[in-house]
Amino acid sequence: MxxxxxxxxxxxxxxxxxxxxxxxxxxxxxxxxxxxxxxxxxxxxxxxxxxxxxxxxxxxxxxxxxxxxxxxxxxxxxxxxxxxxxxxxxxxxxxxxxxxxxxxxxxxxxxxxxxxxxxxxxxxxxxxxxxxxxxxxxPLAGLTAYRAVRRKGGIQKGQRVLVTGIGGGVAQLACQFALALGAEVYVTSSSDAKIQKMKELGVAGGVNYKQDGWHKELLKETGGFDVIIDSAGGDGFNLLLKTMKPAATLVFYGATLGSPSKLDMPRIFFGQYTIKGTTMGNDQEFEEMLRFVEAHKLRxxxxxxxxxxxxxxxxxxxxxxxxxxxxxxxx
Ligand SMILES: NC(=O)c1ccc[n+]([C@@H]2O[C@H](COP(=O)([O-])OP(=O)(O)OC[C@H]3O[C@@H](n4cnc5c(N)ncnc54)[C@H](OP(=O)(O)O)[C@@H]3O)[C@@H](O)[C@H]2O)c1
Structure with missing residues (x-):
């Protein structure tokens, strides 16, 4: 074969x-x-x-x-x-x-x-x-996204959520799952066209992470996020921290850009932030993810x-x- x-x-x-x-x-x-x-x-x-x-x-x-x-x-x-x-x-x-x-x-x-x-x-x-x-x-992207959004992010209806790097397979499914749960979802991307496509699917807004000051623009537009789902990591991680509401949660399942060269720890503890790593998901979550996709007719x-x-x-x-x-x- x-x-x-x-x-x-x-x-x-x-x-x-x-x-x-x-x-x-x-x-x-x-x-x-x-x-x-x-x-x-x-x-x-x-x-x-x-x-x-x-x-x-x-x-x-x-x-x-x-x-x-x-x-x-x-x-x-x-x-x-x-x-x-x-x-x-x-x-x-x-x-x-x-x-x-x-x-x-x-x-x-x-x-x-x-x-x-x-x-x-x-x-x-x-x-x-x-x-x-x-x-x-x-399978793999759906399982990763499902655990990130549900078990780790605990995303609820009405929460404001940021999903980074929306060209990615996991990011797109995380975005679709958060929208299905009734969250207000924003995205980042290197491509304005990808942001536009996601707006057509129900995303509230987005910024291009290639532009200087993208995190300030996001903060100005939204007032901050309850939950962020990231897989890019790198030094942009510290900028993401600046877009979090007090006591917000950041979930990450990858580090495409590697680890940040330094970490803004005071911002994390003064902000009462929760930072969670996640990887894949258990077998029950795989089953639940399939049922969720069926119930919401997601594609x-x-x-x-x-x-x-x-x-x-x-x-x-x-x-x-x-x-x-x-x-x-x-x-
Ligand atoms: N731990 C796990 O279980 C697990 C599971 C799946 C994936 N991962 C990891 O998660 C990452 C994404 O995986 P994937 O399969 O979804 O990849 P993918 O489909 O190839 O997508 C990668 C996306 O990353 C985004 N990106 C690149 N540089 C970025 C930056 N500076 N800021 C924000 N986003 C950036 C880009 O988004 P734009 O095109 O919008 O710019 C790109 O489309 C990889 O590192 C992968 O290894 C981990």
Whole structure:
């Protein structure tokens, strides 16, 4: 089968032929109809992800059809349209992941292929209102956004919320979830056009973070935020602190720009701020996220649907930030 493979020899991804996997007892073989990219895949490609291993197929997200199961107990799944929960071994505690926790697609073979084998308990029936492509765009980004918005942000109706870097897949879903909860949502982006598109989806306003004084403009326009959801980090983190209302919460799930060179700690304690890190989400949250998306008829924003064979160019576009929404690849 064709796959996007992280090669130890090349120290890069290659589009190549790999053996079709065979499901063991307790596993399902899913014929991938659509798979989606996450920034995680690009971090792995350039060896900037913890626990690096090589010679595996990348990809955490997929929607497809169950073609085979490894034992007769699970035959009811045959032919079902499914999305895959990319969590592996979250563990018992809903608050944090176990030491055995990994994500589908490094170290184990992932979804950027014609077929993927996963444990049966990773399968969920595809939300009926979503196309294969939309459902493929949901798992990793949706889970991360859902935990950030609900468990960590505790976002409520009427709260004023800022989501940064709205071109990002997680950011867009966090924005959609906050809007569905009745929050007043603002965004930042490097692109005025992306801000405009989000306004058409119900966002109240936004600023371009490439302009000097963007945080002052936001503060002037809004009076400050109850909750901020960020993944950029870097020195802009201190500017975000300046846009928080007293006793507000900042949740971050990434640090695309690295850590801030210094941290404005007095502002945090005088402001009674709560700063929370979050990563992925537990299995119950994955289930809840799917139900939430179904109940509110939400649809992930798709940048483009491309052949798997053009996956390496798609990785480059994601790396260069040339996207608005998720890139979906079709084997
Ligand atoms: N911990 C977790 O579970 C988890 C899960 C998913 C992602 N992440 C991390 O979160 C980050 C985003 O992931 P993703 O998959 O959503 O990425 P993505 O779809 O590739 O989006 C990246 C976005 O980051 C934004 N950005 C870049 N520089 C920025 C800055 N200076 N200020 C604000 N925003 C900036 C850009 O937004 P504009 O285009 O609008 O400028 C860009 O579109 C990555 O670092 C990723 O590794 C973590």
């Amino acid at each position: 064709k796959a996007i493979f992280l090669s130890a020899e090349k120290k890069d991804i290659i589009f190549t032929e790999r053996p079709k996997p065979t499901p063991k007892a307790g596993e399902a073989l899913v014929k991938v109809v659509a798979a989606a990219l996450n920034h995680r895949d690009q971090w792995i490609r350039v060896a900037l992800y913890p626990g690096m291993t090589y010679d595996c197929i990348l990809g955490s997200d997929a929607c497809g059809v169950v073609e085979a199961v490894g034992d007769a107990h699970h035959e009811e799944w045959l032919g079902k349209e499914v999305v895959i929960n990319p969590n592996q071994n979250w563990g018992e505690n809903p608050e944090y992941q176990s030491e055995r926790y990994t994500i589908l697609g490094m170290p184990t073979d992932g979804t950027l292929a014609e077929y993927v084998c996963v444990p049966i308990d990773r399968l969920h029936v595809k939300p009926a209102h979503l196309s294969y492509e939309e459902a493929a765009a949901l 992930p924003i798709i940048d483009s649907v491309r052949p798997l064979a053009e996956g390496i160019a798609a990785f480059n576009d994601m790396r260069d930030g040339k996207i608005f929404g998720k890139i979906v690849l079709k084997p």
